[in-house]
Amino acid sequence: MAVLAVSIGAGLLWPSIALVVILLWLCVSLNGRTDRLLYAYRETERENERLHTRLAEAERQLQYLRQLTENVDTALYVCSTDGRIDWMNHSAKGAHPQPLPKGGVFLPTTILKAIEEHAEVVDGCALSTTLLRIDGQRRLVVALKDVSMLMQRQEMEAWQQLIRVLTHEIMNSLTPIISISETLAPLSSPEGDTIVSSPDSKTIEAPSGAVEGASRAFAVINRRCHALLDFVESYRQLTRIKAPERTTFPVSELFNHITGLYPQVKTHGEGQVTADRSQLEQVLINLVKNAYESGATEVEVTAVGNGEIRVRDNGCGMSPDVVDHAFIPFYTTKPTGTGIGLSLCRQIILKHGGTITVESQEGCGTTFVITLPEG
Numbered sequence: 001m002a003v004l005a006v007s008i009g010a011g012l013l014w015p016s017i018a019l020v021v022i023l024l025w026l027c028v029s030l031n032g033r034t035d036r037l038l039y040a041y042r043e044t045e046r047e048n049e050r051l052h053t054r055l056a057e058a059e060r061q062l063q064y065l066r067q068l069t070e071n072v073d074t075a076l077y078v079c080s081t082d083g084r085i086d087w088m089n090h091s092a093k094g095a096h097p098q099p100l101p102k103g104g105v106f107l108p109t110t111i112l113k114a115i116e117e118h119a120e121v122v123d124g125c126a127l128s129t130t131l132l133r134i135d136g137q138r139r140l141v142v143a144l145k146d147v148s149m150l151m152q153r154q155e156m157e158a159w160q161q162l163i164r165v166l167t168h169e170i171m172n173s174l175t176p177i178i179s180i181s182e183t184l185a186p187l188s189s190p191e192g193d194t195i196v197s198s199p200d201s202k203t204i205e206a207p208s209g210a211v212e213g214a215s216r217a218f219a220v221i222n223r224r225c226h227a228l229l230d231f232v233e234s235y236r237q238l239t240r241i242k243a244p245e246r247t248t249f250p251v252s253e254l255f256n257h258i259t260g261l262y263p264q265v266k267t268h269g270e271g272q273v274t275a276d277r278s279q280l281e282q283v284l285i286n287l288v289k290n291a292y293e294s295g296a297t298e299v300e301v302t303a304v305g306n307g308e309i310r311v312r313d314n315g316c317g318m319s320p321d322v323v324d325h326a327f328i329p330f331y332t333t334k335p336t337g338t339g340i341g342l343s344l345c346r347q348i349i350l351k352h353g354g355t356i357t358v359e360s361q362e363g364c365g366t367t368f369v370i371t372l373p374e375g
Helices: 002-071 109-116 148-188 208-239 251-261 277-293 320-325 341-351
Strands: 075-079 084-088 125-134 137-146 194-197 203-206 247-250 266-268 272-275 299-305 308-313 355-360 366-371
Touching: 109 125, 109 137, 148 208, 247 251, 251 266, 251 272, 251 277, 251 299, 272 277, 277 299, 277 308, 277 341, 277 366, 320 355, 341 355
Parallel strands: 266 299
Antiparallel strands: 075 084, 075 137, 125 137, 194 203, 247 272, 299 308, 308 366, 355 366
């Protein structure tokens, strides 16, 4: 019986030991897998944190790009290849103020034609296009940058450089001529015979008639040289305009000064304007003076608001060719004009960061539109 009991006990002990060993192995194995799972979980959490950081940074960049594209002064369009606009920024909406309907809004035909012809400039704007594939569809990104003001500034700078060179060379030649004429004029007095010195230091007696003629000639040379000097000096004004000293003042003060010089001028509007007061007064005085010289009987100066001032007259108006050349230095239709008045006006306005344009038609008067930056 004892042997049987020992045999049964031994038979039950070995399976138990085997079961314990198996359980121990499973515990060790599960513990290793648990460590690996915990490590993988922690790595996943760290990767999620990195992804959240990258996502937040991408979101900030997206918001920055949205603000940039909405507020940049370049008109941006995203459209299909046939010109139907899918999206446009704030600057582009100025040209297309209406909301985008279901049918869509299309790019102007002038822009579409320019894109087809691979033109770089259209309607005074630099044109740039990029073809992209968005959501599997081809899309055009069209950028339009108004470069008319930049071109005007570059044109004015070129004219200024030309004027500097011309006036420098002319004045260098006129100064010695004036000096010589003033020196020789007393030696050629018309009072009887006059003894003058010859180049070889000998004295010669000149007839009174010849001396009188020489006297008149020197006087004419001197007078015409001074007149030409004054003429050149007037052009030098275009190269001497100082930077504007801007202040904000009521439009009424500006109008009071204009009507003080020209009581017949009608003024309209109120509010404030930010500019160099004396320079802006000079511009308006030039425009009003030109209006009356063109035969106008009525001149109106109107402050429209948003920094816009209009000078309208009922004069003879301008032909399209004159309108195109109105602001070019030296160009004038007046017999005694110098061609610097409107050029001077444009340079002053450009230095203010504004624009000046002209609307005119022969027989229907002329309107000059000045736009100045606010504040």
